[in-house]
Amino acid sequence: MWSKALIGLIIGRIATTLIGSTMSVSIGWHLYESTGEAFDLALVGIFQIVPVISLFLVAGWAADNFSRKSILLLSASLQLFVVLAVAILMNQPELNKWALFLSLSVLGAGRAFFAPAIQSVLPNIVSTDHLGRAVAAISSMWNIALTVGPFLAGVLLAMLDRQLYWVLIIFGLFTLGGFSLLPALKIHSERKLDLKDIFSGVHYLMHNNVVRGALFTDLVVILCGSVMAILPVFVKDVLHEGPETLGLLRAMPAVGATIIGLTMVRRKRAIERNGPLLFWSLLIFSFSIIGFAFSQNLYVACFALLIYGGSDMISVVIRSSVVQIMTPDALRGRVSAVNSLFIASSNELGDFRSGSVTAAIGPVACAVTGGVMSLGVVLLFRKTFRPLFELQKIEPPELSKPE
Numbered sequence: 001m002w003s004k005a006l007i008g009l010i011i012g013r014i015a016t017t018l019i020g021s022t023m024s025v026s027i028g029w030h031l032y033e034s035t036g037e038a039f040d041l042a043l044v045g046i047f048q049i050v051p052v053i054s055l056f057l058v059a060g061w062a063a064d065n066f067s068r069k070s071i072l073l074l075s076a077s078l079q080l081f082v083v084l085a086v087a088i089l090m091n092q093p094e095l096n097k098w099a100l101f102l103s104l105s106v107l108g109a110g111r112a113f114f115a116p117a118i119q120s121v122l123p124n125i126v127s128t129d130h131l132g133r134a135v136a137a138i139s140s141m142w143n144i145a146l147t148v149g150p151f152l153a154g155v156l157l158a159m160l161d162r163q164l165y166w167v168l169i170i171f172g173l174f175t176l177g178g179f180s181l182l183p184a185l186k187i188h189s190e191r192k193l194d195l196k197d198i199f200s201g202v203h204y205l206m207h208n209n210v211v212r213g214a215l216f217t218d219l220v221v222i223l224c225g226s227v228m229a230i231l232p233v234f235v236k237d238v239l240h241e242g243p244e245t246l247g248l249l250r251a252m253p254a255v256g257a258t259i260i261g262l263t264m265v266r267r268k269r270a271i272e273r274n275g276p277l278l279f280w281s282l283l284i285f286s287f288s289i290i291g292f293a294f295s296q297n298l299y300v301a302c303f304a305l306l307i308y309g310g311s312d313m314i315s316v317v318i319r320s321s322v323v324q325i326m327t328p329d330a331l332r333g334r335v336s337a338v339n340s341l342f343i344a345s346s347n348e349l350g351d352f353r354s355g356s357v358t359a360a361i362g363p364v365a366c367a368v369t370g371g372v373m374s375l376g377v378v379l380l381f382r383k384t385f386r387p388l389f390e391l392q393k394i395e396p397p398e399l400s401k402p403e
Helices: 002-037 038-063 068-090 097-125 128-179 200-206 210-223 228-239 243-266 274-293 298-326 329-360 362-383
Strands: none
Touching: 002 038, 002 068, 002 097, 002 128, 002 228, 002 243, 038 097, 038 200, 038 228, 038 329, 068 097, 068 128, 068 210, 068 228, 068 362, 097 128, 097 329, 128 243, 128 298, 200 210, 200 329, 210 274, 210 298, 210 329, 210 362, 228 243, 228 329, 228 362, 243 298, 274 329, 274 362, 298 329, 329 362
16 A cells, blocks of 8 residues: 555645645734734635635646646645745735735635645555555544644744744645655546536536535534634633644644544454444534633643544545545546535635634634534534435445435
């Protein structure tokens, strides 16, 4: 399973995630420090998600019609350019937040093409028999990067403050080096750019209730319950701590996710009750948000976010396995584009929701209402997407029963 291509994919994924997770913490801190406006944290998400929404159909088509390796290398180069631009902006005498938002929009455009390409490439370099373990492995490595990133951000914020962005350029070079190890993958499609071909991934989802249910459930639960964007406000106004604590709290979900992910990698037997496990994990996720909302000290907050990340990891592995195993390779880019849109929408729109609600009613009330809404969504979707709840083994399309 551990081929040169897979190792290269992991290196590139780790490096690009380190950049993203470190910038997520540091940009939020510096922006709130400069403006003092919680709503600006919401705008960070909006300016990144709009390009993803605008380009996801074309990006999915590109992932099925052009070299996925080339798309990854171009996206990584664009990310490196944005890091350089942010480094320059952050070291000006006065931060121009609108220029920062424009840079984040460019980053969002690169992410629109990056996400379907990297989600589609894994089944091309790993056999179906090992795909489930590979998904857990790469998700675990991704979460290790998410764990290190916030810690790194906290340390670099304390040591270098706004000079830290120059350090991230080094990680961008590792991203390019990792993706260069991928093989030149064969393209199966005929490059027909018409509406029917572009929307074929959406058409596939509309006729597969299991895959559609996995994407919709994740979208709405995370949209309702995400608390990551308001951590700077929570740290400053509730816990009354500094940037090191922000880095610690931001890392806790990734720590929990890594523990669960590595456990799943070591598991030799495939999960046999995927649907019930998915919904149980989402229930625990919802209760962890409520627990975090009522935490008044650092230890309780860390524990709640640890559970938050661990339960989400189970959902990530099952959802990713459903999308990658149950989708034909010729459509995987376009279906993955919809999946990436749902992921980005749930994260960025969830950040917008939490930022705007926090600006209105405060961080504690925002987290409580988010956890309660997530709990309601899980209970509702258990009935709405019954085939997903009853899913046992995840099988390739030719072995799956039609919906």
